[in-house]
Amino acid sequence: MSTSEYARPDARVISPPDPATMRAVLGHFCTGVAVITGHDGTRPHGFACQSVTSVSLDPPYVSFCPAHTSTSWPLIRRGGKVCINVLAVDQRSICAKFATPGADKFADVSWAPGENGCPVLDGALASIEADVEFEHVAGDHGIVVARVTGLHAHTDRHPLLFYRGGYGGITVHD
Structure with a gap:
């Protein structure tokens, strides 16, 4: 079977993987925000x-x-412990605050220390406490692998989602 037999009618020309195209294409993959x-x-x-x-x-x-440009990560890395706070749909302003370099990110943000001492943000959809075990260099980012030491989730809330440069939520149908 030839490759053309697999081609879809709406197939597009493949673009080279430059940063702008990477951002545009990978932006079609909806992700949660933490x-x-x-x-x-x-x-x-x-x-x-x-x-x-x-x-x-x-x-x-x-x-x-x-x-690699993060100024927060080197400070967090030294402690060797993290809390991954999965944001709920109503926490977009918290996302914006923590995405801003140099800001006092915890000003007016309610939190409590988790079992490992890392901040657990009030209202988060879930929290994952973990110990950093490995870090690998991968282009302009690092890949951190952490061993989970504690978990908590709120089942009555919905996630904040990021898709094509914007934020939104999801409606779950049973």
């Missing part, structure tokens, strides 16, 4: 992140990808 938090013993730190994924159930690993 705030990665940590504490350096003096104050809390955090950043917005949409690249969170489950890696393994046994052992329990998750991963996330901080940008």
Whole structure:
């Protein structure tokens, strides 16, 4: 069977993977939004992140990808522990605050220390506490693999989603 037999009528010309095209095409993959938090013993730190994924159930690993330009990640990394706060649909302003470099990200944000001491944001859809185990360089980001040490979820809320440069929610039908 030839390749043309698999071609769809709406197929597009393949573009080279330059940064703008990567952002445009990968923006079609809808993701949840999280705030990665940590504490350096003096104050809390955090950043917005949409690249969170489950890696393994046994052992329990998750991963996330901080940008090399992040000023928060090096401060969090030193503590070796994180809390991944999965944001709820009504937390877009928190996402914006934690996506802003240099801002006092915890000003007017309600939180409490988790079991590992990292900030658990009030109203988060879920929180995943973890110990950082591995970090790999991957282009302009790192890939962090962390061992999960604690989990909590609110089943009565809906996630904040990121799609094609915008934010929204989801309606779940039973």
